[in-house]
Amino acid sequence: MKKSDVVIVGAGHAGPQAAIALRQNGFAGTVTVIGREPEFPYERPPLSKEYFAREKAFDRLYIRPPTFWAEKDIHFDLEVEVTQVDAQAHEVTLSNGRSLGYGKLIWAAGGDPRRLSCSGAELIGVHAVRTRQDCDTLMAEIDDGIRDFVVIGGGYIGLEAAAVLSKMDCKVTLLEALPRVLARVAGEELSAFYQKEHRDHGVDLRTGVGVDCIVGDGRKVTGVRLADGEEVAAQAVIVGIGIVPSVGPLILAGAAGANGVYVDAFCRTSLPDVYAVGDCAAFACDYAGGTVMRVESVQNANDMASCVARAICGDEKPYKAFPWFWSNQYDLKLQTAGINVGYDEAVVRGDSEARSFSVVYLKEGRVLALDCVNSVKDYVHGRKLVENRTRPDLAKLRDAGKPLKELL
Numbered sequence: 001m002k003k004s005d006v007v008i009v010g011a012g013h014a015g016p017q018a019a020i021a022l023r024q025n026g027f028a029g030t031v032t033v034i035g036r037e038p039e040f041p042y043e044r045p046p047l048s049k050e051y052f053a054r055e056k057a058f059d060r061l062y063i064r065p066p067t068f069w070a071e072k073d074i075h076f077d078l079e080v081e082v083t084q085v086d087a088q089a090h091e092v093t094l095s096n097g098r099s100l101g102y103g104k105l106i107w108a109a110g111g112d113p114r115r116l117s118c119s120g121a122e123l124i125g126v127h128a129v130r131t132r133q134d135c136d137t138l139m140a141e142i143d144d145g146i147r148d149f150v151v152i153g154g155g156y157i158g159l160e161a162a163a164v165l166s167k168m169d170c171k172v173t174l175l176e177a178l179p180r181v182l183a184r185v186a187g188e189e190l191s192a193f194y195q196k197e198h199r200d201h202g203v204d205l206r207t208g209v210g211v212d213c214i215v216g217d218g219r220k221v222t223g224v225r226l227a228d229g230e231e232v233a234a235q236a237v238i239v240g241i242g243i244v245p246s247v248g249p250l251i252l253a254g255a256a257g258a259n260g261v262y263v264d265a266f267c268r269t270s271l272p273d274v275y276a277v278g279d280c281a282a283f284a285c286d287y288a289g290g291t292v293m294r295v296e297s298v299q300n301a302n303d304m305a306s307c308v309a310r311a312i313c314g315d316e317k318p319y320k321a322f323p324w325f326w327s328n329q330y331d332l333k334l335q336t337a338g339i340n341v342g343y344d345e346a347v348v349r350g351d352s353e354a355r356s357f358s359v360v361y362l363k364e365g366r367v368l369a370l371d372c373v374n375s376v377k378d379y380v381h382g383r384k385l386v387e388n389r390t391r392p393d394l395a396k397l398r399d400a401g402k403p404l405k406e407l408l
Contacts, residue, residue: 001091001099001100001101002098002099002100002101003030003100003101003102003103004029004030004031004032004075004100004101004102004103005027005029005030005031005102005103005104006019006022006027006029006030006031006032006102006103006104006105006106006312007032007034007092007100007102007104007105007106008031008032008033008034008105008106008108009034009081009082009092009105009106009107009108009109010033010034010035010107010108010109010110010246010278010280011033011034011035011036011037011040011041011076011078012035012041012044012108012110012278012279012301013041013043013044013063013278013298013301013302013305014108014110014277014278014279014301014302014304014305015033015035015041015106015108015109015277015278015305016033016041016063016064017063017301017302017305017306018106018108018277018305018306018308018309019031019033019069019072019074020064020072021305021306021308021309021310022309022312022313023072023073023074024309025309025310025313025315026313027309027312027313029103030073030075031073031074031075032074032075032076032077032100033069033074033075033076033077034076034077034080034081034082034092034094034100035076035077035078035079035080036078036079036080036081037078037079037131037132037133038078038079039078039132040062040063040064040066040069040076040078041062041063041064042058042061042062042063042132043061043062043063043298044130044298045298045326046061047061047129047130047131047132047134047135048129048135048157048160048161048164049160049164049328051132051135052129052135052138052139052161052164053164053167053168054139058132077094077100080094080095080096081094081095081109082094082095082109082249083095083249084249084252084253085105085249085250085252085253085271085274086253087253087254087255087271087272087274089101090102090103090105090273092105092249102273103273104273104274104275104312105271105273105274105275106274106275106276106277106305106308107247107250107261107269107274107275107276107277107280107281108276108277108278108280108301108305109246109247109280110243110245110246110278110279110280111243111244111245111246111279111280111296112130112243112244112246113128113129113130113239113240113241113242113243113244114239114241114242114243114244115128115239116152116211116214116239116241118211118212118213118214119213119214120213120214120215120216120221121214121239123214123216123219123220123221124216124219124220124221125141125146125216125220125221125234125235125236125237126214126221126236126237126239127236127237127238127239128238128239128240129157129161129238129240130243138236138238141235141236142168142170146235146236147169147170147171147235148170148171148233148234148235148236149165149170149171149172149173149234149235149236149237149238150172150173150174150175150223150224150232150234150236150237150238151165151172151173151174151175151237151238151240152174152175152211152224152237152238152239152240152241153175153176153239153240153241153242154174154175154176154178154180154181154182154183154205154207155181155182155184155185155240155241155242156182156185156327157240158174158176158181158238158240158241159174159181159182159194159198159327159329160327160328160329161238161240162174162198162203162205163198163201163329163330166198166201166202166203166330167201167330171204172202172203172204173203173204173205173206173224173232173234174198174203174204174205174206175206175209175211175224175226175232176205176206176207176208176209177208177209177210177211178207178208179207179208180192180195180207181194181195181205181207182194185340186340186359186371187340187343187346187359187361187371188346189346189348189352189359190334190359190371190373192352193352193357193373194329195207197329197330197332197355198329201330209226209227209228210226210227211224211225211226211227212225212226212227212229213225214237215231221234221235221236221237222234222235224237243279243296245259245260245261245279245280245294246280247260247261247276247280250269250271250274250276253271254270254271255269255270255271255274255276256269256270257269257282258282259282259294260276260279260280260281260282260294261276261280261281261282262282262283262292263275263276263277263281263282263283264283265283265284265318265319266307266308266311266316266317266318266319267281267283267304267307267308267311267319275308275311277301277304277305277307277308278300278301278304278305279294279295279296279300279301280294281294281304282294283319285323285339285341286320287322287323287338287339287368287369287386288339288341288342289341289342289363291341291342293341295323295339297323297324297325299321299322299323299324299325300321300323303319303321304319304321307319307321322337322338322383322386322387323337323338323339324336324337324338324383332355332373332374333373333374333376334371334372334373335371335372335375335376335379336369336370336371336372337369337370337372337379337382337383337386338361338367338368338369338370338383338386339368339369340361340368340369340371341368342363342368343361343362343363343368343369344362344363344364345361345362345363345365346359346360346361346362347359347360347362347394347397347398348360348398349375349378349397349398349399349400350375350378350400351400352373355373355374356373356374356375357372357373357374357375357400358370358371358372358373358375358378358379358382358400359371360382360385360397365391366389366390366391367382367385367386367389367390367391367392368386368389369386370382370383370385370386377403377404378404381403381404381405382404384404384405384408385404385407385408388408390407390408392407393407
């Protein structure tokens with residue numbers, strides 16, 4: 001059986017960043033990254049944006065050029081995944097039947113797209129947007145003349161996909177089961193703004209609607225039947241209803257977890273010498289009042305990975321990275337700073353009609369987070385308000401003409 005000093009499971013964002021950070025921190029041992037896809041690590045956010053819109057070629061998405069990994073003596077096992085973890089033996093079993101020993105294990109497997117549980121979910125033409133292959137399949141269908149799409153899910157992935165399809169002059173119906181889009185991550189003001197934007201761009205956006213099933217001709221999708229019996233015609237369906245954390249082998253090995261695997265302040269799981277980072281790791285987030293949660297963002301993936309790499313190299317410090325996020329839809333750039341969990345007030349700065357404004361979330365008068373739409377200055381200056389948990393003067397906060405840095 002082969003052995004690697006550090007085995008990293010997952011070749012998305014967090015896993016490769018952990019490998020890079022190990023080398024940057026002087027780690028000289030062997031490093032092996034296990035990835036289920038055939039490609040070397042690439043950026044995921046552009047998949048539902050620039051890549052899907054054909055504005056950026058795939059070779060521009062690589063996190064590092066493919067030659068980089070060999071130069072840094074980082075080995076990759078691609079098109080394979082871990083099926084079993086033996087924590088006592090410090091060994092993983094791979095889907096090709098091989099076993100690999102480890103000194104330290106970094107679990108960065110991310111998650112799989114949450115699938116519909118209704119009938120018809122497996123028909124040809126029902127898609128997720130999670131990998132290059134997902135997007136390539138969708139793009140091929142569009143090239144073949146498919147133009148009628150139903151998007152299920154009003155989170156960021158669904159909205160970004162709808163925006164790209166709309167720009168391609170496709171007919172798009174977006175279905176959200178909750179009363180508003182972005183309901184789990186944003187306030188009513190931002191939800192209302194994006195609903196109007198999508199409708200203004202021709203998207204048939206419907207909220208508070210349930211899906212009964214996907215209908216088809218026995219092979220391919222032909223539509224979506226709603227809970228009220230209405231059938232919406234569709235040549236293709238995109239499902240964007242979140243992810244299921246890929247932590248099965250860890251949980252079976254005895255790791256504590258539920259919606260993700262639990263990690264402590266140093267990103268350690270309950271298993272010896274096993275860390276978890278990125279979308280699959282649930283931790284007590286300082287910027288959400290200590291709420292145990294998963295944070296699905298590139299920032300979190302990269303910063304957790306760097307935290308673990310430093311710890312393995314002897315510089316163990318708690319994970320306290322500042323959370324931020326972005327989304328591009330049409331000509332709108334949304335930048336989020338902080339996490340708005342538990343907010344009790346939302347203050348709007350600027351004019352949504354002018355398509356440049358910010359929503360500031362507060363709890364007991366202190367700033368928790370900001371959502372900034374085409375408002376870079378508010379985002380840059382507002383980060384300090386979040387970091388310092390500033391208690392601003394509300395009248396000044398509402399005055400969009402007053403720079404946020406003056407409220408520190």
